[in-house]
Amino acid sequence: MVKRGLLGLLGIIIFIAAVVVIRTINLSYDMPDVGPIELHDFDEEAAVERLSQALQFPTISYDNPDEFDEEAFEGFIEWMAEAFPRVHEELEMERVSDYTLLFRWEGTNDALDPGMMMGHYDVVPVEEGTEEEWTYPPYSGEVAEGFIWGRGALDDKSGTISTFEGVEYMLEKGYTPERTMYFAANHDEEVGGLRGALQVAQLLERRGVELAFLVDEGLPIAEEIIEGIESPLAMIGVAEKGQVNIQLGITREGGHASMPPRMTAIGDLAEAVGEVRDNQMPGRFADLVQATFDPISVELPFIYRAALANLWLSRPIIQRQLSRIPHTNAALRTTAAPTMFEAGIKSNVLPARAEANINFRIHPNDSVEDVVAHVENAISNPDIEVEPWGRWREASRVSDTEAEPYQRVKKSIWEVFDEIPIAPSIFVAASDTRHFVGLTDNIYRLRPIRARPDDRGRIHGTDERVGVDNYIEMVQFQIRALHNLTTSFEESVEMLVD
Ligand SMILES: [Zn+2]
Structure with missing residues (x-):
């Protein structure tokens, strides 16, 4: 009896082990056949120089509104007009709560719901007493050692400015989108976005706008996330x-x-x-x-x-x-x-x-x-x-990863970052997207910034910087995203595996 019992137990263990091994071997992740595509030939040096200039404006959001530096914000807005002349000439622009810029790019097909991309150009202050710890001064916009240095290089001027680089490039090439697009450069994200993003969202709601999607700042391309894993992981914040x-x-x-x-x-x-x-x-x-x-x-x-x-x-x-x-x-x-x-x-x-x-x-x-x-x-x-x-x-709802705009965001990443795994994930910080939950179900929070573990401390911390090559990738991604997201979702670009 005992022997038979043992044999039975052994059988069960072998069975479990076999299931574990078979399931492990069958684990797979299919990479799509997207590229390689020919990337765009924009003036990379000029783009890097523009981000450097953007970082030199101390557009700081303070908890105390009395400290607001009007000159810095006005200066930045004036600079935007010079840096992106076509955007300012060919798109409609309005100032919301004085300092948030809302642009509208009219599409050719008004049957399509408009899309939106945004970012914020305000930054958190540099903590008093830590200025000296920076390798290059926080508002120098120094380009050195393969990086662009300064407060806002990661959060979120690189994201905001690369968006407008993309639009400017498309305009220069004579591109007209099928889908109407909105772009916002928000000015008070770091203190809650009540004057910027919230007002923009309410304005669009009053005008009866329903968005097909919204792309904003969010999760990076994480490198060296787990020991022993070579491949970076691009994450898209869907909640x-x-x-x-x-x-x-x-x-x-x-x-x-x-x-x-x-x-x-x-x-x-x-x-x-x-x-x-x-x-x-x-x-x-x-x-x-x-x-x-x-x-x-x-x-x-x-x-x-x-x-x-x-x-x-x-x-x-x-x-x-x-x-x-x-x-x-x-x-x-x-x-x-x-x-x-x-x-x-x-x-x-x-x-x-x-x-x-x-x-x-x-x-x-x-x-x-x-x-x-x-x-x-x-x-x-x-x-x-x-x-x-x-x-x-409350926490946001979770955007559907089967939805076509999500697939198009993925495609845009793959076109620039060859063979990279992409995963939906949860954004544990807060972004301006919180004000837009009434306007669309499809909200994606991401920036294709290559972030290593030690970069986590640079956000809101000392020595914030973005790689020069990486910034050029960010602009490429932006151009691809504009291509892929501004056409109709009905005529599907080839469907991708998940
Ligand atoms: Zn931010």
Whole structure:
């Protein structure tokens, strides 16, 4: 009996092992047959020089609106007209809230819904005291060592300016789009976009515009993402996280610190914050998070490949691994970050009141309501008040990756970046696209910037820069995207594999 039982067990193990191996071997990712295409012969040196000039305007968004530097913004707008004369001559332009520029390029077929591409030209300030740490001054626009240096080189002047490079080039070639296109250069993304992008979105809504798609800043082409993987991964942000602040508060009897009761405001609140930390919201390695890994899975070492090919067996392990790394954890689930803690006024007095703020970034699988319910559940002390406050927003919906405009964005990447894996992914930061959710279902957040792990610190940090060759690729991509996205989606350019 025992022997037969063992044999049976062995049989099951062999069967499972066989399934794992077969599924691993069958894992595949088909590259499309797109190129090579002949790229465009624009004046690369002049384009690089223009980005360098754009970086020299300190178009800084400050939290305090009194610090707004009108001269820098006006200067930038004047410069735009000189840098892109055809855009200004042949497209309609209007200024929204004075400093955001909205352009309209009339298409030949008004049966097609218009498309839109945008970016922002405001930047975050350079943190005081770090100016000296920059290899080249932050507003120098220095072109050196194969890079263009300056605040905004990554976020998002390279994206914004390369868009207009593309349009200017197409105009120069005498191109007229079938589809009407809107372009926006937003001026206050870094402080929420309420005067720029929000006003543009409301303006278009009032005019009854429905957009076929919107392309904005977002995910890069990630290089060296995982050890052992040679290939870069181009990511297209098809969803964006939401956000809510939840205040935890407690009122206790105050008094002298010489005879403290067991329950104190600070002690109880600290415990509650700890409970929230220890009870993360659930994250599941499925759908969008899983899709992000699909194209690179074939390149992984066998053991990882086996894990990805056999999620029925390995999902909990993968989830645990991804949860350990902050940036993959952020893609996996709603995250909680305690950002403020307030209590106490004197070293020997028990405070009567303690308050803490926890900042949640909401995954598309969750809602604000889910987050509040989760927090109330996680905290065992019934005396703790749980209150969402301030402005909050739900996560975006997830754009359909089967939709034709998504396929055209992919095609445009492939035409410039040969044989590169492309994956849909979630944008864990916030962009101006949040204001456009009422105008289109197809929102794509991407910039074809080659980003290595150490570049993450350059965004909003020191030594922000973009590669000269990479910037030329960005302009090429922009031209290809304008070609591919401004024609009718009915007469399909050859359908691509996913
Ligand atoms: Zn940005």
